[in-house]
Amino acid sequence: MSSMSVRYAWWGPPWQIGMVATSALLVTVAQIGVQQSRPAPGSLSQLAAILLGLAAMGLMFWSFWLLGRGMQRLSAVVGADAIRVMPGAAHNLGGAAWLWCALAVAVVASAGTAFVFDRDGGGQGARIGLTFVWLACFGGALPTSLKQVLAVPRADDRSWFAVLPFIPLVAAWQVPGGWGVLLLAVLVAAGVCWQFRMLIRRLERAPTAGESRPSWRRFSLPAVKTGPVVRALGRSGSILLGMLLITTAPWASYTHDMPFRLYILLMIFYGNDQRGMELAGLRLRWLAGLSRLQLIPLVLRQAMLPAATDIAVAALAGAVLHALGWAEAKELSVLWGQFVLMRMAFMLSSLCWIDTRSGWRPGRYLAYLCVFCVIALLDWLWGAEPAVTALLIHALAAVSVGAMRWRRLAF
Amino acid sequence: MNDAVIEAHWLRCTLGDRQVLRDVSLRVGAGETLGLVGRNGAGKTTLLRCLLGLAFPQGGEARVFGESATDMSPRAKARLGYVAQNADLPAMHTGEQLLALIAEWQPRWDAVWAAQLVERLAVPLQTRTEKMSAGELQLLALVLALGHRPDLLVLDEPVAALDPVVRRAVAAILAELQAERGTSIVFSTHILSDLERLATHVAVLEDGVLGLQREVDALKQDVVLCRIERQTPLPSMLQCAGVLSWRLSGHGAANALVDTTQLPLEHLRDEFGAAIKARRVNMEEFVVEYLR
Numbered sequence: 100m101s102s103m104s105v106r107y108a109w110w111g112p113p114w115q116i117g118m119v120a121t122s123a124l125l126v127t128v129a130q131i132g133v134q135q136s137r138p139a140p141g142s143l144s145q146l147a148a149i150l151l152g153l154a155a156m157g158l159m160f161w162s163f164w165l166l167g168r169g170m171q172r173l174s175a176v177v178g179a180d181a182i183r184v185m186p187g188a189a190h191n192l193g194g195a196a197w198l199w200c201a202l203a204v205a206v207v208a209s210a211g212t213a214f215v216f217d218r219d220g221g222g223q224g225a226r227i228g229l230t231f232v233w234l235a236c237f238g239g240a241l242p243t244s245l246k247q248v249l250a251v252p253r254a255d256d257r258s259w260f261a262v263l264p265f266i267p268l269v270a271a272w273q274v275p276g277g278w279g280v281l282l283l284a285v286l287v288a289a290g291v292c293w294q295f296r297m298l299i300r301r302l303e304r305a306p307t308a309g310e311s312r313p314s315w316r317r318f319s320l321p322a323v324k325t326g327p328v329v330r331a332l333g334r335s336g337s338i339l340l341g342m343l344l345i346t347t348a349p350w351a352s353y354t355h356d357m358p359f360r361l362y363i364l365l366m367i368f369y370g371n372d373q374r375g376m377e378l379a380g381l382r383l384r385w386l387a388g389l390s391r392l393q394l395i396p397l398v399l400r401q402a403m404l405p406a407a408t409d410i411a412v413a414a415l416a417g418a419v420l421h422a423l424g425w426a427e428a429k430e431l432s433v434l435w436g437q438f439v440l441m442r443m444a445f446m447l448s449s450l451c452w453i454d455t456r457s458g459w460r461p462g463r464y465l466a467y468l469c470v471f472c473v474i475a476l477l478d479w480l481w482g483a484e485p486a487v488t489a490l491l492i493h494a495l496a497a498v499s500v501g502a503m504r505w506r507r508l509a510f
Numbered sequence: 511m512n513d514a515v516i517e518a519h520w521l522r523c524t525l526g527d528r529q530v531l532r533d534v535s536l537r538v539g540a541g542e543t544l545g546l547v548g549r550n551g552a553g554k555t556t557l558l559r560c561l562l563g564l565a566f567p568q569g570g571e572a573r574v575f576g577e578s579a580t581d582m583s584p585r586a587k588a589r590l591g592y593v594a595q596n597a598d599l600p601a602m603h604t605g606e607q608l609l610a611l612i613a614e615w616q617p618r619w620d621a622v623w624a625a626q627l628v629e630r631l632a633v634p635l636q637t638r639t640e641k642m643s644a645g646e647l648q649l650l651a652l653v654l655a656l657g658h659r660p661d662l663l664v665l666d667e668p669v670a671a672l673d674p675v676v677r678r679a680v681a682a683i684l685a686e687l688q689a690e691r692g693t694s695i696v697f698s699t700h701i702l703s704d705l706e707r708l709a710t711h712v713a714v715l716e717d718g719v720l721g722l723q724r725e726v727d728a729l730k731q732d733v734v735l736c737r738i739e740r741q742t743p744l745p746s747m748l749q750c751a752g753v754l755s756w757r758l759s760g761h762g763a764a765n766a767l768v769d770t771t772q773l774p775l776e777h778l779r780d781e782f783g784a785a786i787k788a789r790r791v792n793m794e795e796f797v798v799e800y801l802r
Contacts, residue, residue, distance in 0.1 A: 168600075168603065171600035172603075172611065175598070179594070179599060180559065180562075180598065181592050181597065181598070181599070182599075184564065184587055184592045185615045185616060186617065
């Protein structure tokens, strides 16, 4: 058995590794294209640009999935006993370098390409490209994977560090010409490589006598035993920063970036998903035989209260941003409307969820689908820029999400 | 005595404030099948993990194939198969993808044999692990552990989630492997019929202490369950060589597991001046009586 085959086994064939970087580049280039061509609203060229952006985004999602699978393998090797004792696994940890390298390459390639080709555009393309990769790394794949690899004790503990990635990104926004973003990209790449190196070194360190667990378990993010206040602060902080990110980014033109905007909103939720807390109790009670009517007060307390709090925080955040002059009222109101819809959809999805024994996904994806459709309708009603195009985008998104998940709608 | 595949000397392990293993010494020879039994929380899983270097004892040492368990070479690991109590297999993979992955990690992987196992155990290869039932996961974990025809197989309650029919199939496969390759097997279980069917040796772990390790045939031959009865009260506890367990069952009556090689029944009769009825026990009766 060659060492190379072991290395590939971590991640998959080399073409998958290349795909992450390629898709990052494609997303960047597509977004630059949309930004720079500034096609007329409702024109075919605009539609083409948007579709190209959506396709690139789809490719990116596919890459995320591959990344997630690679991470699953990594966490199994360091965490699943049956696999840890396998010869090719524990003794070839270096193979995991592919995972981090792919991320680092994606970050630098995306930001670098945009920087080179979009100098005249004020670095906007760079920001867009990097944001996608940034969100992929820190908004989605990495927190979840790090949670598994580094044994963050509870799912809801993620809420406090979901906020952190947004801070440097927002700061880098303020540096003109894309230099801040490029510098940030290099720092991120260096950071993930350093993190990887540290992790591997910890894993390879011989165990100390008396350790009841492998040493890598000790290498973890501060295991803050969060109380409700810290959790609420974490959630509020990420909502505030997420809104800041969306509204202050100069490229956030309403029509072009709608899928992107939704993606950011999803990521915000991803970082502070409260479904565990909201739903675990409900499911137990449903299984215990409570009727839907009896569940209503529980839903109000366990699902609606957090939803209402988040919505209020979002409104407050919007008011602050407006007062500071960082965002327009219309922009904020639209954003807040989307936020409310999405939060309510998540809450309602809990009811769908408890009707299925197969898990929370059917309700969740149905909620996504509904949200995409409702927002498209809202665009049209609000008379925003080319409503027909927006409707088409969201319909496409709805159909694609629905098509991907139709088998799970097991009501 | 045949070569030792696993040897443990004076293992001590504390998890948190709790001492889980207390000076456990153990030996498994080549070709032996050791059934490890004990009540819940007795330390079976921790012992197995210490034996494989997955948990680190505060004292003592475990050796596998002559190497320190906490520093096993890839060569030694390639001879080893392990099924953990919770089949913690990576998500986002189908059974087929996992088999392909593990085949790359295991230099001795036998694809034909693995395919046979899949067929015999009806493992759903197209299903993703997160959607598999506990039993299906356990079967997949078994195939992953057996696919390279290991020389040593360590199984932590491997059939707990399986139905009786599949359990029998698994037992047949293990027996085959042992007969063909002389694979040594160490398994923990609460299912005593499996112990009877598979084990050549039995070890009983009681609150972190290895109370007994014995060859099954010898145990069946030498150990008897005695009913001791006399007119006057019997002691509530009895600790003497040869008495493996002692349980009062009424005024002047007790049940005792007695190792007749250490304590002939005549001596017991003379000691207590009591009537003794003795009979041989099967493994299930032995374990239940021993752990009571």
